[in-house]
Amino acid sequence: MRRFTKAALLCACMTSIAQSVFADEAGPVRIGYSMSLTGIFAQAAPSQVNAYTLWAEEVNAAGGLDVAGEKRPVEFISYDDQSNPANAVRIYERLITEDKVDLLAAPWSTPIHLALAPVLSRYQFPMVGNTAASVQLREVAPGYIWFPTAVIPDKLGVELAKLMKSEEITSAAIMANVSPLSQEIKTYLIPALEAEGITVTMSENYPPDIRDMTTLISQANAGSPDALIALSYPADTFLFTGQAKELGVKAPFVLALVGPTIDAYQKAMGTAADNVVTVGHWSPKQEAWPKAKIFFDAYSARYGEAPDALDSALAYMSLEILEQAVAVAGLDREALRAEIATATFDTINGPVKFEGVENTVTPTSFLQIQDGSLELIWPQAIRTSEFRPKTAW
Amino acid sequence: MAQMKRYSYDLPLAGLVLLFALSLPLWAGDYMLGVGFTLAMWLAMVQSWSLLSATTGYISLGHAVFCGIGAYAMVLALPVMGIAISLIFGGAMAGLAALLIGLPVMRVRGPYFVILTFGLAELAKAIVMQAETSMGQFSRLIFNAPSLAVLYWVMLALAVIAVAAAWLLSRSRLGAGLVAVRENEEAAEAVGVPVARLKTIALVLSAVIPGMIGGLLTLRSSYFDAAQAFDPVLSFTTVTMAIVGGLRSPRGPFLGAIAFVLLSEVLWLRLPQLYMIALGALLIAFILFAPRGLAGMVSRLFASGDKSGKVAGHGTA
Numbered sequence: 059m060r061r062f063t064k065a066a067l068l069c070a071c072m073t074s075i076a077q078s079v080f081a082d083e084a085g086p087v088r089i090g091y092s093m094s095l096t097g098i099f100a101q102a103a104p105s106q107v108n109a110y111t112l113w114a115e116e117v118n119a120a121g122g123l124d125v126a127g128e129k130r131p132v133e134f135i136s137y138d139d140q141s142n143p144a145n146a147v148r149i150y151e152r153l154i155t156e157d158k159v160d161l162l163a164a165p166w167s168t169p170i171h172l173a174l175a176p177v178l179s180r181y182q183f184p185m186v187g188n189t190a191a192s193v194q195l196r197e198v199a200p201g202y203i204w205f206p207t208a209v210i211p212d213k214l215g216v217e218l219a220k221l222m223k224s225e226e227i228t229s230a231a232i233m234a235n236v237s238p239l240s241q242e243i244k245t246y247l248i249p250a251l252e253a254e255g256i257t258v259t260m261s262e263n264y265p266p267d268i269r270d271m272t273t274l275i276s277q278a279n280a281g282s283p284d285a286l287i288a289l290s291y292p293a294d295t296f297l298f299t300g301q302a303k304e305l306g307v308k309a310p311f312v313l314a315l316v317g318p319t320i321d322a323y324q325k326a327m328g329t330a331a332d333n334v335v336t337v338g339h340w341s342p343k344q345e346a347w348p349k350a351k352i353f354f355d356a357y358s359a360r361y362g363e364a365p366d367a368l369d370s371a372l373a374y375m376s377l378e379i380l381e382q383a384v385a386v387a388g389l390d391r392e393a394l395r396a397e398i399a400t401a402t403f404d405t406i407n408g409p410v411k412f413e414g415v416e417n418t419v420t421p422t423s424f425l426q427i428q429d430g431s432l433e434l435i436w437p438q439a440i441r442t443s444e445f446r447p448k449t450a451w
Numbered sequence: 452m453a454q455m456k457r458y459s460y461d462l463p464l465a466g467l468v469l470l471f472a473l474s475l476p477l478w479a480g481d482y483m484l485g486v487g488f489t490l491a492m493w494l495a496m497v498q499s500w501s502l503l504s505a506t507t508g509y510i511s512l513g514h515a516v517f518c519g520i521g522a523y524a525m526v527l528a529l530p531v532m533g534i535a536i537s538l539i540f541g542g543a544m545a546g547l548a549a550l551l552i553g554l555p556v557m558r559v560r561g562p563y564f565v566i567l568t569f570g571l572a573e574l575a576k577a578i579v580m581q582a583e584t585s586m587g588q589f590s591r592l593i594f595n596a597p598s599l600a601v602l603y604w605v606m607l608a609l610a611v612i613a614v615a616a617a618w619l620l621s622r623s624r625l626g627a628g629l630v631a632v633r634e635n636e637e638a639a640e641a642v643g644v645p646v647a648r649l650k651t652i653a654l655v656l657s658a659v660i661p662g663m664i665g666g667l668l669t670l671r672s673s674y675f676d677a678a679q680a681f682d683p684v685l686s687f688t689t690v691t692m693a694i695v696g697g698l699r700s701p702r703g704p705f706l707g708a709i710a711f712v713l714l715s716e717v718l719w720l721r722l723p724q725l726y727m728i729a730l731g732a733l734l735i736a737f738i739l740f741a742p743r744g745l746a747g748m749v750s751r752l753f754a755s756g757d758k759s760g761k762v763a764g765h766g767t768a
Binding site for chain 2: 096098138140142143144147148151152155156168169172173175176192194197198199236238241245263265266
């Protein structure tokens with residue numbers, strides 16, 4: 059009987075050793091993230107999830123993720139955070155302590171990135187962020203989170219004023235969603251415009267769930283400004299464009315903040331979308347970034363629509379950075395942290411390097427929809443096309 | 452007799468549950484602790500809401516307003532007062548807000564009261580958002596928040612206080628007066644119950660703990676923005692839990708909170724849409740088929756061999 063027990067124990071031990079060895083060698087690298095599949099940010103989720111999925115498919119098709127020389131397949135573990143930062147905190151705690159994932163990918167939105175920063179520090183788990191954009195990002199203690207975005211409101215305000223000045227704009231009307239990003243940009247934009255000698259004819263706020271913008275647009279039109287700046291979010295960007303067309307806005311410079319980079323915007327708005335300026339730092343047209351066009355084509359072929367030049371591009375970039383860091387540092391978190399913090403990465407948006415939490419290489423840029431494609435029109439150094447005045451809706 | 456018997460059974464059980472809950476941070480991982488924090492939070496929230504709505508029958512659909520006010524007051528006070536006092540300050544401000552809101556709001560009844568509480572909560576949210584914007588603040592980060600274990604213990608304390616307050620209330624003159632308001636407000640007033648004053652006291656009592664809950668939730672995510680702090684989903688979930696748990700039993704909030712937190716752990720992470728559907732379906736099912744909630748079902752179960760319990764069980768249905 060005792061011998062039988064011993065034999066059974068031995069068998070059990072050997073099986074478990076075999077299993078663990080097997081798991082170490084051939085098991086996939088597990089990457090966890092949370093996504094706003096429901097709730098107020100839900101409409102933004104596909105542009106990011108699609109980019110993640112495309113990246114994983116490409117990596118697996120190429121034989122797997124290079125983990126310091128060893129190729130391993132990747133798989134995602136993801137949960138819905140319902141657009142709620144508190145839920146995202148719980149999900150990342152779960153991913154780290156229960157699911158014991160190997161790597162983390164970023165969620166959507168600034169609030170959720172900001173809420174996660176302390177969690178990452180507590181567990182000393184590095185994560186490359188993507189869609190967060192705020193001057194507050196610089197308040198986050200550097201260490202385990204990085205932000206590749208070039209949409210930082212203070213720089214953005216200054217660059218937008220310079221772009222407008224170079225196009226000989228002398229007056230501007232501003233309408234801003236009360237959401238944090240819009241308000242931050244407005245705070246930095248107005249002094250920058252005044253410094254460039256551009257008169258602000260109107261500056262109004264509106265609620266996030268606005269249903270009718272005709273009064274605001276008419277009020278803006280009344281001052282006959284050269285520029286109409288809508289610091290809008292996707293839902294109100296669609297509303298703004300439709301109603302600006304109905305009311306026949308005459309301003310030659312029209313900017314909408316978040317939304318015009320979404321493929322559905324151009325499809326829904328048709329000619330009204332043409333020559334609308336927006337915020338973004340990536341374009342497939344930039345030949346200095348050879349990976350940009352490859353990503354654009356692969357994404358378009360896979361999903362039947364163009365990638366979002368802001369969110370899809372940032373989401374993909376964040377995984378490119380992670381991929382290149384893992385190839386050098388492996389999965390050891392401290393080694394990985396050191397590599398992300400110091401190396402220069404080659405992405406679809408050109409080179410990226412971090413100082414503290416910020417990407418200091420990618421310039422703050424502006425895009426314009428021209429004949430159905432997104433062209434970089436600012437700054438001069440990387441532009442793919444010249445600014446075109448908006449003459450028709 | 453039935454009452455005596457039930458409490459002699461409930462008290463040791465409650466003691467065991469409390470001991471278990473207190474020891475959680477000593478042996479459980481952070482994820483379990485997070486679940487415990489959520490459970491304690493909902494228990495405290497539903498129990499506080501019950502102090503007003505279950506006892507008086509005035510259904511508040513805007514209790515998130517007190518969480519929001521408490522959170523905002525705490526965030527503003529934090530640089531001056533330190534964390535512990537700021538939390539209490541948040542609770543006090545929520546109580547003060549309840550007193551101010553109570554004067555006009557407690558004059559209307561039924562559906563008007565429900566709509567007014569919801570509208571006021573949204574109004575307060577809009578005001579705080581505008582105030583933040585005009586101060587050039589877009590959201591606030593909180594540094595050096597206490598560890599999850601500390602937050603958990605504080606939340607657990609709030610839950611215990613809320614339960615104790617409900618228990619004391621049900622045995623006090625104040626509680627008896629409030630039940631009289633629920634059963635027939637005119638009759639109560641006619642026999643000399645100071646209706647207006649009692650209702651306002653109940654509202655204030657039910658606001659203080661949610662104020663501190665709001666502060667704790669903000670510390671938990673170390674991030675404040677008005678839309679999140681005043682999230683109306685907080686209000687809706689509270690009402691749903693209370694109804695599913697059972698409005699007229701001291702066990703109701705406990706059962707409702709446990710059922711929902713467990714349900715959400717099972718469904719929410721994997722099947723979010725199904726979770727919302729389950730929430731709605733459960734609410735409808737309970738209102739139609741089990742108006743006394745889980746607590747009613749439990750007491751019927753235990754009372755099946757006990758005639759006196761059974762009579763008591765059907766008495767209020």
